[in-house]
Every structure is written in structure tokens, then in C-alpha cells.
Amino acid sequence: TVTFTAMIGDESTRTTLGTNEEGKPQSMWTDGDRIMIHNGTEGFEFATSLDADAAKADFTYSGDDFTAEDGVIAVYPYGDYTADLAAKTVTVSIPSLQHAVADSYDPESAAAVAYSTTNSLRFSNVPALLKFTVNNSGVKNVIFTGLADECVAGPAEVVMTEDGSSIASVAGKTGDGTASVTLSAGDGYFETGRTYYMAVLPQALQEGFVMVDPDADA
Numbered sequence: 001t002v003t004f005t006a007m008i009g010d011e012s013t014r015t016t017l018g019t020n021e022e023g024k025p026q027s028m029w030t031d032g033d034r035i036m037i038h039n040g041t042e043g044f045e046f047a048t049s050l051d052a053d054a055a056k057a058d059f060t061y062s063g064d065d066f067t068a069e070d071g072v073i074a075v076y077p078y079g080d081y082t083a084d085l086a087a088k089t090v091t092v093s094i095p096s097l098q099h100a101v102a103d104s105y106d107p108e109s110a111a112a113v114a115y116s117t118t119n120s121l122r123f124s125n126v127p128a129l130l131k132f133t134v135n136n137s138g139v140k141n142v143i144f145t146g147l148a149d150e151c152v153a154g155p156a157e158v159v160m161t162e163d164g165s166s167i168a169s170v171a172g173k174t175g176d177g178t179a180s181v182t183l184s185a186g187d188g189y190f191e192t193g194r195t196y197y198m199a200v201l202p203q204a205l206q207e208g209f210v211m212v213d214p215d216a217d218a
Helices: none
Strands: 002-008 016-019 025-028 034-038 044-046 056-061 073-078 082-084 089-094 097-099 111-118 122-125 129-132 142-145 154-160 169-170 180-184 195-199 209-212
Touching: 002 073, 002 082, 034 056, 073 089, 073 122, 111 154, 142 169
Parallel strands: 002 122, 097 180
Antiparallel strands: 002 056, 016 025, 034 044, 034 073, 044 056, 073 111, 082 089, 089 154, 111 122, 129 195, 142 180, 142 209, 154 169
16 A cells, blocks of 8 residues: 655645634545546556545555656546656646535635655645625526636646746646636525635736626626
8 A cells, every 4th residue: 555645735725625723714635535646657546534624634545556766746636637747747627617615615626736756745726716705695606707818717737846846837728728617506506695715727817807697687
């Protein structure tokens, strides 16, 4: 069994929001979370088993074919990712349709990455997290769009710093991306006064942005 210990970085990262000792929002790993650990040749699925949400968790792989002589790039959530260990780059994706979670965010939307040459992983969030509340009842969807039609979701190349300790840049692939993100309450409705988070690609929106309820009267 191979074990990596995953920690929360300085930013708010995976996978759910709890509170720290000071009562401030603190991202936590949850039971059953899975990550992809890429050794430069292929990716492997590692999973955690927890009795309670935690900011630090052990992820294990029970196969006998894992090696990592040159370090690893890890990605949450688990998936099929293209990684270049030498260049410290990996391509992830921010979904254009996300599911609303009161006081938190869709755990599948907030991709996080880490580079390491040891068995310790310190993850950094890829997207920016937009925090907002809904004042009106009966809202089922909220759509975010940049007013200059910037790419705000879809595939993105993540470049780590030279030492791999953090993210240097995130660049969306304009031809493959989308200009809006929808946060959906599914079969229910947003709760008024509750806090919600939406994940979008980080960037400067040159002409600002708009968030709308597509079902509201004009």
C-alpha cells in the first residue's frame, strides 16, 4: 500500500467548507474523496477513509505498480488528466454546470492540484470561488457571465511554480471553454439568506460581470 498525506494549502481548497478553531471557513477533506496522482507516465487513483471531515488526510493506493522516482502531480477530483511532470503542468476542467450546496460549493467543481517529490501533498485551488447570497425566493438557477465573453469554465492549463509549491498561472482554453457558469439547485430552490459558492476560472474580467436568474421576469 502506497500512502500520500494531503493537506490544505494557504488558499481555501478541497473539499467541503467547515470551520477552524477561530470559527472561520476552513476547507476539509471528506470520507471517500479520491485524487489522481500522476507519476509522469500515468495517473493512479488514491482514496481516503475518514471518520470525520479533516484538513489533513491520508490517501492510499493498494496496487503494486506505482512508482514515483521523479515526483508526482496530484489532482482533485479524480479523473483522467494530462500532466507533464518535467514542466510541472496539468490540464484540468472547471464544469460549466455546477450543483448548489448551501454554505459550501459543488465538490466536483473546485479542482485542486499539488506537486511533490515526497509523500506529502499541499493542494492549491485552481478556480476562483465566488461567494454570494440569494435574496429572492423561488430561484432555481444562477448564471455567471463575463461582460466581455471571457472563457470562465472548461479545460484549463495549470502551471506550477518552479519549485512546485504553488500555482503560477491558470489559462483557459478559449476554443474549448464556455463563457458562462450555471449554479443549479436541481429539483429544489436556493435558500434565501444562505451563502453559496461558484467556481470560475481566475482572471481579470475586463468589462465586469453579471449574475442573473434566467427564470426571472425581465
